[in-house]
Amino acid sequence: MQRRILALSALATAMGMAIGSAHAQGDSFPNKPITLIVPYGPGGVTDVIARALGLGMGKTLGQTVVVENKAGAAGAMGVVDMLTAKADGYRLTLAPVGIFRQPYIQKVSYDPVRDLTYIASFMTYDFILTVPANSPIQTLQDYVAWAKKHPGEMDYGTPGKFTANHVAMALLEKKTGITLNHAPFKGDADAINALSGNHIKSAIFANSILPMVQSGKVRALATAADKRPAAFAEVPTFLEAGYGFDVPSPLGIAGPKGMPQEVVQKLDAAIKAAMDDPAFRQVIANYGIRTDYRDHKAYAAFAKQAFAQEKDIVQGIGLE
Incomplete structure (x- = not known):
């Protein structure tokens, strides 16, 4: 009986330390630079916008956001990187919508819903x-x-x-x-x-x-x-023409699965603040980009929905 009490006490202590550690991490985050992976080559529109957003985020977080370009795998290199990254918020990636499509087209090493923590979306592409x-x-x-x-x-x-x-x-x-x-x-x-x-x-x-x-x-x-x-503004949409479809393409930031909630909330708030930064707004205006903000809860819900919908799209138009 005494051994059982001691075991339970040790377990409770360990759990308390883990919870305390998570809160401490959230309170002190960030205390070093953050890496943001752009899964495309340098100099493109996405790269330029990501760098502008990173600068804005840095103003709120008090730390530099360093962009790392990792092109390839149809924009999924950042997601693959997240599989081995620590879930501490210091290594993040852009999450293009193609990551929800790839698992239905070819064999991939990731599950876009299970293996990521979605933080916030900030823009959408038009085609x-x-x-x-x-x-x-x-x-x-x-x-x-x-x-x-x-x-x-x-x-x-x-x-x-x-x-x-x-x-x-x-x-x-x-x-x-x-x-x-x-x-x-x-x-x-x-x-x-x-x-x-x-x-x-x-x-x-x-x-x-x-x-x-x-x-x-x-x-x-x-x-x-x-x-x-x-x-x-002078160009009609496919919907207006009567063809009944659009192709939403929001772009956001995600991290490894299991990130502390306090860290996610801080990053989410920094992304939202960066979207109002004059330098960021000038960059997106230069390319005619529309902002599209979803907080971490709405973005995670979008990810689940998009992953389910992509299966129907891929099968429906014969892209398998």
């Missing part, structure tokens, strides 16, 4: 279908009509297979009955060069295409947004 400025196609209706008359001859560029860009065009094919020719590139830059050089007839980009649209070098036909983004 814009474009043609060269000298193309005879003026509208989305022209595009669909031409593709129906020439099955398989309308090619379109994307920054890669199974990206949200690819999904948007696969949905357009399904909704209209047209057959297109997918031309995946290594990234937006290569696809933009191919489109502007008339090597492909069309391409669908995220907001990185905005300067080309503004300069008149390419023509925007439609966006896959739920409503017209301010930066593309």
